[in-house]
Amino acid sequence: MAQHILRKDLKKDEIRERLVSGVESVASHQQALWLVVAAALVVALAVFGWNSYARRQTAKASAALDDGLKVFQARIRAAGEPADPVDITYLDQKNKFTDAEKKFLSVAGQYGRTKPGQMARYYAALSEVQLKQYADAEKNLSQVISGGDENLAGLAKFKLAEVYVQENKGSQAVDLFKQLSDKPSVFVPKPMALLALADYYRKTDPAQATKLYNQVKQEFPDAAEQADQGLELLNSKS
Secondary structure, eight states: OHHHHHHHHHHHHHHHHHHHHHHHHHHHHHHHHHHHHHHHHHHHHHHHHHHHHHHHHHHHHHHHHHHHHHHHTOEEOOTTOOOOSSSOEESOHHHHHHHHHHHHHHHHHHSTTSHHHHHHHHHHHHHHHHTTOHHHHHHHHHHHHTTSOHHHHHHHHHHHHHHHHHTTOHHHHHHHHHHHHHSOOSSSOHHHHHHHHHHHHHHHOHHHHHHHHHHHHHHOGGGHHHHHHHHHHHHHTO
């Protein structure tokens, strides 16, 4: 009899252990599930927080960029003309573009990760080109090119090529114009790059310029008028 009771107790203990083990397993799985849910919530909140922050930064950058553009596009008033308290005007180009450059660089420095911030750096370079500060323009355009926005990078490459032309760095300018014609973008379509390259060759390699102008006329009828103008300039020097 005692042996029978012992066997029954052992079986009860075994069942109890299984129940306890099952409960512990369920609890363990629930805990793991809650950990996963909690981690997902943390990630979701972080993403939401970052997106909200990014939107706020972009809005601030856009407003600051607009202020810079008002200066960049400001009218040069005539000597003796009184300043308008509402309309931004300047007496000379140098002061205008100096002020514009400062504003754009400030925006780029504070909001460089935003698109308006990258646009501000591009316009800072344009201001520097107007001031003939080509080394600074090169530096800022190179930063825009490496900024990750493909279309804006294409525009910056085009302007950098023009800067190279001004600095008599012809081979570097040609390389960029060719890159842009091989891989056009929204802001710099292929005919635009080819015409710029042809314009450069017009002074250094007339035969190559003629070939490119004719290529544009054949492949891009909408740009034929500009190509014809280039050919006329070329022929007038012959």
